[in-house]
Amino acid sequence: MCNFCEDHDQYYEGSLIAHCVKLGLVGDLYMWVLIEPDSKQLALHILNKGTTKQLEFRRGINYCPMCGRSLFDVTD
Numbered sequence: 001m002c003n004f005c006e007d008h009d010q011y012y013e014g015s016l017i018a019h020c021v022k023l024g025l026v027g028d029l030y031m032w033v034l035i036e037p038d039s040k041q042l043a044l045h046i047l048n049k050g051t052t053k054q055l056e057f058r059r060g061i062n063y064c065p066m067c068g069r070s071l072f073d074v075t076d
Helices: 003-013
Strands: 017-022 028-036 041-048 053-060
Touching: none
Parallel strands: none
Antiparallel strands: 017 028, 028 041, 041 053
16 A cells, blocks of 8 residues: 555455346346555456356556555655
8 A cells, every 4th residue: 555545444455335236137246346455456346146257357546546646656
């Protein structure tokens, strides 16, 4: 994490968004959006409960989602 986000540890522990989409006969989709503190990536996890198939997408982020500071231009 960046030096400015030391007070935001609890936000990195769990998901920022969790949602269930009901698709009828196809089943339910569960989605989680979270920030992985080790890699500083935004991760999207999608689980189809009917087939137990899970998809994961990751994207690097440049700014802290809590305070808006740049994660790469951190100076002491």
